[in-house]
Amino acid sequence: MPIDFTLTSYQRRLQRIAREFANEILAPLVRAADDDPDPQRAFQSVKGAYVESYKLGFATGFIPKKYGGGGISNLDLQIVVEELTAVDPGFATILLVNGLALMPLVWFGSEKQKQAWLPRATSDPRGEYLAGWTVSEAAGAPGGTANFDGPAQYPAGIALTATHDRKNGEYVLNGRKYWPVNAGGWDLQGADVNVCIVRTEPKQGGSRGLSAIIVPRGTPGVSYERPIAKLGHRLCQNNSVVFADVRVAEENAFAIGDGDLVINKAFTWSGPVAAIAAVGVARSAYEYALGWAKKYTGGGDVPIINHQIVAYTLAEVAMKIEAGRAFAWKAAHYHDLHDANGHAVGPMAKVFCSEMLFSAVYQSMKVVGVNALDRTHPLERYLREAAVFPLYDAGNIGMQMRKICTVMAHADFDPRAIASCSATPFGKIAPPPADVQVVGRNLKRQA
Ligand SMILES: Cc1cc2nc3c(=O)[nH]c(=O)nc-3n(C[C@H](O)[C@H](O)[C@H](O)COP(=O)(O)OP(=O)(O)OC[C@H]3O[C@@H](n4cnc5c(N)ncnc54)[C@H](O)[C@@H]3O)c2cc1C
Known part of the structure; x- marks a missing residue:
């Protein structure tokens, strides 16, 4: 397949539907829910939006069609998640945790268990399933x-x-x-x-x-x-x-x-998802700061974007976002090729984009200036959202980096494997049972 970043007509339609949902149904609820001191009330206040998103297939789209899900690819999921997180990453997390919970059943469950539990998730007539x-x-x-x-x-x-x-x-x-x-x-x-x-x-x-x-x-x-x-x-x-x-x-x-494998694989699957979620928030911060810089003069003769330092700062943010999106898409594509076994590239994309997000929001705030601290502007919320990314979804410096290092340390690791989209090794970590042989920090069961 050639390298081509052009969206298909299906992906453009997904993007349009997700964007319309995010802007028209979700966006009006965000401010009040974010401000609510009661976390349960905040969560309940978006239940109606969740039901709408369930009907659109966003809540279980990643489950295979065989069990009533949308059978959406990891790459197509990227398109939806960027649009939702550009408006609110917390709401998107509600949907995506359905995947963290149910995809392990798809990968590790018996056929009987899949038939017993997955169709219930995908066919809730109320649209409230969690x-x-x-x-x-x-x-x-x-x-x-x-x-x-x-x-x-x-x-x-x-x-x-x-x-x-x-x-x-x-x-x-x-x-x-x-x-x-x-x-x-x-x-x-x-x-x-x-x-x-x-x-x-x-x-x-x-x-x-x-x-x-x-x-x-x-x-x-x-x-x-x-x-x-x-x-x-x-x-x-x-x-x-x-x-x-x-x-x-x-x-x-x-x-x-094998619960360790379940944890590792689920948080590997979610790596590119969290990565594109970070891109979504960064995009919103950047677009807000760019719009501001093109209008605000600060009392000078021209809008502040005409000052080189301001324009350079925004250009840097734009570069980081493009790099982040490309990386998230690449990791999702790798997951499509290798049944979500990108135990290095998935976490890499998550770590890269979540660290990128924090600096992108901070740079956007510097462009807007002191007014970025005023809660009537959205940047202080983006900063709070950005702080979550390196810490959630298995934490960057803990579980996610550890997986990257485990893959790299494996005796069979090919440093060009990620570039060429070929498989990378991963397995159980010590202590070894008696019948397995240690290879690097990983284990291979003896024949
Ligand atoms: C919005 C949000 C949603 C979440 N959703 C879920 C969810 O749906 N389900 C769920 O179960 N959890 C969820 N979590 C928790 C989240 O997945 C955490 O990332 C996870 O608990 C790991 O946190 P931690 O790395 O801080 O672990 P901790 O064990 O608390 O570690 C604390 C610190 O010690 C360091 N550390 C400890 N041991 C090591 C080591 N061996 N190597 C390197 N560093 C180490 C960690 O890196 C970290 O800096 C959520 C959290 C948030 C904020």
Whole structure:
């Protein structure tokens, strides 16, 4: 296929639909929701917009057509996400967390589990369906999330335990999660499902003792505390979830012993998505500052864009945005070719674009000047949104950079693989089980 950045007519139509939705339905709600001191009320205030976006296919478009989803490619998803995040990245996060939660089922679930859970997600007549991606845990010794695959045993890393009650055919969950988006649902009684990462083997390290389990809404023993009040992304709901002797049917479990792979792959899939989301916010900051610079004279004879320092600053921002978009598209294309296994390029795009965003917003603020601090202008919100990007979606300096380094350190890594869109190696991380051989920091099962 030739290298060609021209959108197809289908992609142009997707872009138009997403842009119209974002500008006409979402934009009028953003200011009040962002200002609302009550995070749950802010989240609920965009429920109507969510229902509209569900009807347009944005909430489950990434699920394969076979299960009722849109079967949209990673590249096409880029087009939609840029338009939504240019208006509000927190709202877009509500939609995308459905993907973080449900795509693991597509990759790791059995056919029976896919048939049981995915069509429900894609065919909700109310359009309210939410899935929670319930992984992260609260800070504290020895808690946290970044070390989820470290060799330490319970309670380090993932400390939500799931004890197998074989007699009753159930897992019993105990512990808590902190940060998951959507998990509490519209009424704080739970999302339709929560896909939880649990420790099924407390005596094993995180690369061997973790699994995934689907916890449906209404399961007794799960409770939701008041959502977290955040600096940015205030339209999405981040939850604190408590599990007390929660009994879940064993057929809801998947990727048993491979929960680390689930976490890694989900956050690799979302890498290009977060990358283009950063581009969307940067685009809005840049366009606002450019418009301002072309009109505002500051009392001088000409608009400030005629001052070289101002024009140079804006030109730099424009360059960074173009580079970021190209990188995000490239990573999404790579994911289309390799079933979302770009464990280096996906995180690279996310890290690059999210770091780019912060400087793009700051430079845009310098162009606007002191008035950028006035809340009647949108730049202070963009700065708050920008602060989220390097820290969420597995954190740049923690999980995402670690994946890039793991791929690079692998004995079989070809440094030209990303340029040529060929596969890059990735696998389980130490400690090794007895039947595997260590290759670099990765493992290969012996034949
Ligand atoms: C808007 C938003 C949405 C989110 N959505 C979800 C969601 O849907 N589901 C969900 O489960 N979570 C969600 N999160 C949480 C998010 O995914 C975090 O990125 C994740 O919890 C990891 O955070 P952390 O790297 O700060 O981990 P922590 O464990 O809290 O780490 C703290 C610090 O220690 C460093 N660190 C620790 N160990 C290492 C190491 N081995 N190597 C390098 N650095 C290390 C980290 O880099 C970080 O700087 C969301 C967060 C936000 C803000």
